[in-house]
Amino acid sequence: MDFKELILSKKILWKIVFIGLVIILIWFLLFKSESVDQNQKEFMKQKETPLAGNSSIILPQPNKDSQTSIEETLQKRRSVRDYQDEPLTLKEVSQILWAAQGITSDWGGRTAPSAGALYPLEVCLVVRKVADISPGVYRYLPEGHQLERIVENDVSSQLARAALSQNFIKEAPVNLIFSGVFSRTTKKYGERGIGYVYLEAGHAAQNVYLQVQSLGLGTVVVGAFDDEEIKKILNLADDEAPFYIMPVGRKR
Ligand SMILES: Cc1cc2nc3c(=O)[nH]c(=O)nc-3n(C[C@H](O)[C@H](O)[C@H](O)COP(=O)(O)O)c2cc1C
Numbered sequence: 001m002d003f004k005e006l007i008l009s010k011k012i013l014w015k016i017v018f019i020g021l022v023i024i025l026i027w028f029l030l031f032k033s034e035s036v037d038q039n040q041k042e043f044m045k046q047k048e049t050p051l052a053g054n055s056s057i058i059l060p061q062p063n064k065d066s067q068t069s070i071e072e073t074l075q076k077r078r079s080v081r082d083y084q085d086e087p088l089t090l091k092e093v094s095q096i097l098w099a100a101q102g103i104t105s106d107w108g109g110r111t112a113p114s115a116g117a118l119y120p121l122e123v124c125l126v127v128r129k130v131a132d133i134s135p136g137v138y139r140y141l142p143e144g145h146q147l148e149r150i151v152e153n154d155v156s157s158q159l160a161r162a163a164l165s166q167n168f169i170k171e172a173p174v175n176l177i178f179s180g181v182f183s184r185t186t187k188k189y190g191e192r193g194i195g196y197v198y199l200e201a202g203h204a205a206q207n208v209y210l211q212v213q214s215l216g217l218g219t220v221v222v223g224a225f226d227d228e229e230i231k232k233i234l235n236l237a238d239d240e241a242p243f244y245i246m247p248v249g250r251k252r
Contacts, residue, residue, distance in 0.1 A: 027219025
């Protein structure tokens with residue numbers, strides 16, 4: 001091959017590489033916009049269809065910033081037990097659940113820390129009054145930021161009775177319940193893992209306190225209740241222990 005041919009073949013090679021890159025770029029752009037479209041379509045479908053009767057709800061995307069500083073939120077956080085009889089919006093519920101256990105990293109890291117990133121916590125939502133959601137019990141699925149219905153009727157009154165008749169529970173439009181599956185953590189850390197799971201419930205509950213304060217709503221952690229009763233009402237698995245009830249509503 002003489003010098004001229006060599007230059008020519010190099011030029012052809014560069015052309016092939018360039019065309020290849022352009023094809024990859026076009027394919028990437030098409031694929032990306034298609035998957036975004038797909039997400040949007042799915043969300044719009046959820047918005048268009050009446051949610052009553054749906055067993056799975058894709059929540060609106062949570063906000064990642066606000067006008068309230070963390071210092072102001074800490075200064076103002078207080079337990080609130082007196083709520084207006086007003087519904088929460090789907091957006092507010094989405095924001096609170098995200099604060100509790102939302103996914104915030106590519107590898108699955110969440111808003112609250114977790115020993116060994118094993119995520120033993122579960123969050124249930126008892127809905128009495130939320131715009132666009134039927135009353136019932138839902139489980140929060142951090143993957144996909146979704147709710148899945150597990151009980152079809154409003155159980156707020158039963159929940160209040162199981163919590164030594166703390167009646168503000170049945171007056172709140174929603175209640176979050178934190179529970180934990182110990183084996184997810186003890187399989188790595190043995191007996192010490194039991195304490196870790198309780199500590200994690202504290203982290204997640206504090207996230208909810210702060211998020212709720214930042215939204216101008218009110219909440220309180222409730223630890224006084226009959227574990228077995230709560231498990232029955234919420235249909236929890238045998239190896240799942242309830243830790244906290246957090247009623248949330250608009251402050252009176
Ligand atoms: C582990 C724990 C359990 C609690 N259980 C209840 C409860 O069952 N009912 C209730 O009304 N408040 C409960 N609280 C909330 C406390 O009463 C409240 O945090 C305390 O009065 C301090 O008020 P503050 O949260 O406004 O600072 C509990 C708090 C903690 C940390």
